[in-house]
Amino acid sequence: MEHLIELRDVYKIYQMGDEAVHALDGISLTVDPGEFVAIVGQSGSGKSTAMNIIGCLDVPTSGTYHLAGVDVSTMDDDQQAEIRNKMLGFIFQQYNLIPKLNVLENVELPLLYAGVSASERHRRAMEALGRVGLADKCKNLPSQLSGGQQQRVSIARALAGKPSVILADEPTGALDSRTGREVLGFLQKLNAEGDTVVLITHDNSIAVKAKRIVRLQDGRIIYDGDAHDPRAVVQPEAEAAAGEAREVLNL
Ligand SMILES: Nc1ncnc2c1ncn2[C@@H]1O[C@H](COP(=O)(O)OP(=O)(O)OP(=O)(O)O)[C@@H](O)[C@H]1O
Numbered sequence: 001m002e003h004l005i006e007l008r009d010v011y012k013i014y015q016m017g018d019e020a021v022h023a024l025d026g027i028s029l030t031v032d033p034g035e036f037v038a039i040v041g042q043s044g045s046g047k048s049t050a051m052n053i054i055g056c057l058d059v060p061t062s063g064t065y066h067l068a069g070v071d072v073s074t075m076d077d078d079q080q081a082e083i084r085n086k087m088l089g090f091i092f093q094q095y096n097l098i099p100k101l102n103v104l105e106n107v108e109l110p111l112l113y114a115g116v117s118a119s120e121r122h123r124r125a126m127e128a129l130g131r132v133g134l135a136d137k138c139k140n141l142p143s144q145l146s147g148g149q150q151q152r153v154s155i156a157r158a159l160a161g162k163p164s165v166i167l168a169d170e171p172t173g174a175l176d177s178r179t180g181r182e183v184l185g186f187l188q189k190l191n192a193e194g195d196t197v198v199l200i201t202h203d204n205s206i207a208v209k210a211k212r213i214v215r216l217q218d219g220r221i222i223y224d225g226d227a228h229d230p231r232a233v234v235q236p237e238a239e240a241a242a243g244e245a246r247e248v249l250n251l
């Protein structure tokens, strides 16, 4: 079967003077349509580097990346931009909404760039706003919305392009925990309705809302499986530290 996302032995190596930093150190990963995957790991483990490659914002140093069967690992900037527009919907920690445009215009903007007609833009934007429960706020300016609502507008903007994959990099990073859970609830709902979601987070309590967790450490995958398996959320270092503490305390 053809996978939606297929990374094969992907390396991303940065040469820093004499030192080669292996931001990704041989990653193989497949994602199928309808999955909800959280990529987790500590700061510096390679999450954003993986996200940039999956999101066609960067290419691997070596290894291959196929998106819906197309080899994107060797594409130039223009070809990558086209694939991004067609296939990917991005949600970031900062909502990146344009303050002077109202909610509807913000959601329509990428469609305008993609050359979609005015009536079709309006239809798709209103449909996407309906899916995140904000159709009634379509004439508001971003400043007239709460943080959680602004993030939902950015989710609608990602959805309006009808992407094959929704990529969310720390989407709850700027939100309080209750609002963060709400936004996660929307991603779960979209996934239940058939959308494929790849979520990047350092927060285990957010990651367990996905169906599958991929844990990175030092640019390598150290766990890939069910999000509800205890091994998915155990940090090896924390385990080791707990073990040492138990020994010291003779427990
Ligand atoms: N442009 C770059 N040049 C050199 N080294 C880089 C570059 N980008 C990332 N790195 C290094 O690659 C490693 C992985 O970085 P990455 O940004 O993917 O981590 P991360 O898991 O997203 O961390 P965080 O949770 O802090 O965002 C780090 O050691 C980082 O210093």
Ligand SMILES: [Mg+2]
Residues within 6 Å of the ligand: 047, 048, 049
């Ligand atoms: Mg990062």
